[in-house]
Amino acid sequence: MAVFTDVTAGDAGQLSARLGLGEVIELRGITSGIENTNYFLTTDRGDGRGPQQWVLTLFERLTADQLPFYLHLMKHLAQHGIPVPDPQADAAGEILHTLCGKPAAVVDKLSGGHQLAPSVWHCQQVGQMLARMHLAGRDFPMHQPNLRGLPWWQETVPVVLPFMTAPQRALIEQELAFQTDLAHSPAHAALPRGPVHADLFRDNVMFDGLPGHEKLTGFFDFYFAGVDTWLFDLAVCLNDWCIALDTGRLDEVRADAFVSAYDRERALSHDEIRLLPAMLRAGALRFWTSRLWDFHLPREASMLKAHDPSHFERVLRERVDNPWHWLRSDGRPD
Numbered sequence: 524m525a526v527f528t529d530v531t532a533g534d535a536g537q538l539s540a541r542l543g544l545g546e547v548i549e550l551r552g553i554t555s556g557i558e559n560t561n562y563f564l565t566t567d568r569g570d571g572r573g574p575q576q577w578v579l580t581l582f583e584r585l586t587a588d589q590l591p592f593y594l595h596l597m598k599h600l601a602q603h604g605i606p607v608p609d610p611q612a613d614a615a616g617e618i619l620h621t622l623c624g625k626p627a628a629v630v631d632k633l634s635g636g637h638q639l640a641p642s643v644w645h646c647q648q649v650g651q652m653l654a655r656m657h658l659a660g661r662d663f664p665m666h667q668p669n670l671r672g673l674p675w676w677q678e679t680v681p682v683v684l685p686f687m688t689a690p691q692r693a694l695i696e697q698e699l700a701f702q703t704d705l706a707h708s709p710a711h712a713a714l715p716r717g718p719v720h721a722d723l724f725r726d727n728v729m730f731d732g733l734p735g736h737e738k739l740t741g742f743f744d745f746y747f748a749g750v751d752t753w754l755f756d757l758a759v760c761l762n763d764w765c766i767a768l769d770t771g772r773l774d775e776v777r778a779d780a781f782v783s784a785y786d787r788e789r790a791l792s793h794d795e796i797r798l799l800p801a802m803l804r805a806g807a808l809r810f811w812t813s814r815l816w817d818f819h820l821p822r823e824a825s826m827l828k829a830h831d832p833s834h835f836e837r838v839l840r841e842r843v844d845n846p847w848h849w850l851r852s853d854g855r856p857d
């Protein structure tokens with residue numbers, strides 16, 4: 524369930540009026556999602572444009588201090604033509620609101636649904652839009668680091684070690700050492716960076732259209748976003764969009780389609796291409812660690828449903844044992 528706080532039509536109506544969204548026609552709780560209270564909200568401004576659909580979110584975990592970066596990033600990207608939910612402002616220009624005593628936002632509803640078994644066509648679209656999103660984020664003025672980056676891995680791996688077997692401990696400690704060295708290398712320091720989504724899995728992207736012809740309608744759930752290398756964001760995507768979920772093995776055809784589409788929008792540098800195999804390992808380590816932490820140390824009163832940590836252990840072993848090197852196939856030099 525994903526309605527942790529009950530919102531009445533009256534509560535939603537007051538907020539809708541303040542944002543100039545018009546009369547509330549319908550308010551419906553969204554049953555999926557595990558972290559926030561989400562409602563589909565339909566309103567009519569009475570200006571002949573007809574009903575419009577929104578998503579009303581009450582943030583149950585993130586605080587009013589953490590949220591401005593995420594919401595302003597979404598606003599910035601939306602204003603730069605990237606299909607992401609656009610937080611609606613009140614007359615004072617404020618996009619973070621309060622409803623039922625919780626921080627809240629209203630964003631436009633993306634059409635369509637998830638592609639949980641993506642093809643080359645879906646991967647190409649996500650890769651292309653990911654690169655456009657990175658470029659559009661270059662002049663975003665706010666800064667917040669990726670809060671699930673190296674310092675968080677260094678802090679969290681020792682906390683989950685007691686729950687792991689000896690071979691698992693060896694793998695995660697070796698990988699953490701490898702990633703720490705990598706992060707301190709000059710090549711890593713020179714990687715291009717900016718705001719990244721950092722969690723752009725299949726369930727955070729929408730597509731709409733007839734089967735086989737679906738068009739990407741947007742990226743959402745920016746609540747792990749932060750400033751990091753663009754290559755890290757690409758690696759996180761490849762580890763989800765371009766793998767066989769049962770084995771963790773990379774599907775090289777989909778991965779090549781994804782990276783090639785990205786590269787056509789923003790050409791990868793020589794060092795990005797060289798460091799991609801290492802960054803695929805970093806992406807696997809990041810999610811193995813967070814899943815171990817959620818699984819073994821659920822936060823008190825947590826509503827998070829823990830994902831299976833062993834999936835990303837398999838992904839990491841695969842990336843270590845079978846590093847994948849992307850080669851540009853159109854003859855352009857790297």
Ligand SMILES: Nc1ncnc2c1ncn2[C@@H]1O[C@H](COP(=O)(O)OP(=O)(O)O)[C@@H](O)[C@H]1O
Pocket residue numbers: 525553555556557558559560561578608630631632633634726743744
């Ligand atoms: N802007 C949006 N447009 C369309 N659907 C959305 C939007 N935001 C959320 N949803 C729907 O709500 C569901 C739950 O959202 P999600 O962000 O995953 O919740 P949580 O933060 O609780 O995990 C999504 O799977 C999606 O179906």
Ligand SMILES: N[C@@H](CCOP(=O)(O)O)C(=O)O
Pocket residue numbers: 557558722724727744810813814830
């Ligand atoms: N994508 C992460 C979990 C993040 O949760 P989300 O539902 O907010 O995307 C994982 O698979 O471990």
